[in-house]
Amino acid sequence: MATTLDTLEPALSVRQVLGLERVLAGEPEVVAGASQLDRPVRWVHVAEAADVGVMLSGGEMILTTGVLLAGDEGAQAEYIQSLHRAEASAVVLGLGRAFPAPPDVMRRAAERCGLPMVVLHRPFPFAELTEEVQSRLVRRKFAAVSLSEAVRTALTGLITGGAPLQSLLDEVAAHSACPVVVTNLAHRVLATAGERSAVDDVLRDWERISRQAGGSEGDGWIRAELGGRGERWGQIMLCGYRGDTATGRLLADRGAEALVLHRMLGGSAHTWEEQSAQSLLTDLASGVVPARQLLPRARAAGLPVNRRTFVPMVVRDGDTAQLDRVLRLLGLPGLVAELADGATAVLLSLPRDQDADALAAHFASRLRTESGALKAVVAAAGQRTVWDDVPAGLREAQHVADAVADSSDALDLPSVVRLKDVHLRGLIRLLRDDPQVQSFAERELDGLLCAADEDLLAVLRSYLATGRNKSRTAQLHHVSRPALYRRLEAIEGRLGVDLDDFEQAASVHIALLAHDAQQG
Secondary structure (H helix, E strand, O other), X not given: OOOOHHHOOOOOEHHHHHOOHHHHXXXXXXXXXXXXXXXXXXXXXXXXXXXXXXXXXXXXXXXXXXXXXXXOHHHHHHHHHHHHHOOOOEEEEEOOOOOOOOOHHHHHHHHHHOOOEEEEOOOOOHHHHHXXXXXHHHHHHHHHHHHHHHHHHHHHHHHHOOOOHHHHHHHHHHHXXXXXXXXXXXXXXXXXXXXXXXXXXXXXXXXXXXXXXXXXXXXXXXXXXXEEOOEEEEEEEEOOOOOOHHHHHHHHHHHHHHHHHHHHOOOOXXXXXXXXXXXXXXXXXXXXXOHHHHHHHHHHOOOOOOOEEEEEEEEEOOOHHHHHHHHHHHOOOEEEEEOOOOOEEEEEXXXXXXXXXXXXXXXXXXXXXXXXXXXXEEEEOOOEXXXXXXXXXXXXXXXXXXXXXXXXOHHHOOOOEOHHHOHHHHHHHHHOOOHHHHHHHHHHXXXXXXXXXXXXXXXXXXXXXXXXXXXXXXHHOOOOHHHHHHHHHHHHHHHOOOOOOHHHHHHHHHHHHHXXXXXX
């Protein structure tokens, strides 16, 4: 199981140190720099010398009794200035013999510098505070090293196992608990990972916020460059990371290392763009994300979207790689993606002055010629000239493909099948989820919808599909004519209908088509 940031102790700030139980026992009071209490504490030192700043490297919380500063206001002011120049995080003064009350000179100097100054009103063994804070910081560093190794091990395992780019990004997103975005040098999105709603929020205004965040790592935007051998070709970004910046950089760096290694072992920036296109088309077909929100990803995938004619298509019994190869062979701009149920979606984006229907037919013909998939069903929706209509077009094409996928007359269909070609079967397929249609099917077939009547239901299906041809139905079920008559009589008795009556038979046929469509 992946190690997550929830297992790490939070980074210590001045405010958090002052909230520790041992510190509270000393009755701490912030007398200056109260607005700077969220500064991180890198280490804790006990120091009395006036020039203590020369011994610091930044981020230290300094503990002092001020014994060497008592009676010398110049030394007191210089002490604070020295800490400020060294970028100390705070100074804690223990009141006692040297300073029974907070020294005004030090307080004013700290306020001017913005340096948090804290006084302890009760005697307090500094050793206990340094032990407490240092142990927490050491645990933090150890946890960071453990996290680094856990992430590197997990990503390396995915790479050696041949995992795709998306799996690597999902792993980074699981550790960072925020959206992860991979871009090229033009800030175009190649891949994303993380909670879908959070990713959508990031991509909604991507061009502006990506460039705005490009110059700093504020607000949780943490970047790591992608490249090698003197070539820089992209970056990975943690968007809105809520942990401390150092740990965020560690996660981004581990992710970048993995992506570069993935590319060296067989991937390429071009392949990643193709994967991005496939992800986009899958989201379009599902309709989970509004089409308007997917425009930035469409442009990033290289799909022309301005003043175009879109032809949504779904192919059954066609290989995704072959479809993509035929698109490239014909020079047709488009995207290809395998859908969840095994069908393959194709979206053509054509100039408006071209004959979209003719190009779609040419694509279908070339697909069968190049791949040898003579039984492939190429279903297409009507042309779309508005991007927002593309998802509905993809769903229409999928309905058409589903309606004819198991049809015995599929070979007699045109090279590109459209809704008008599937007639009643296509209409029922489109309406199968309508509650009234479902209720109609249940009502009409109620006498047969149980496990014991599967044989009778199969006979009814064949009888209606053959145009009520009794001889053909008997042959299909390998029974004699008298045996078939007895079964048809049983069916009529169960349903309370006369199958010789055209209207009643048509009603049962429609109900059976709806039932079969609902059952998938």
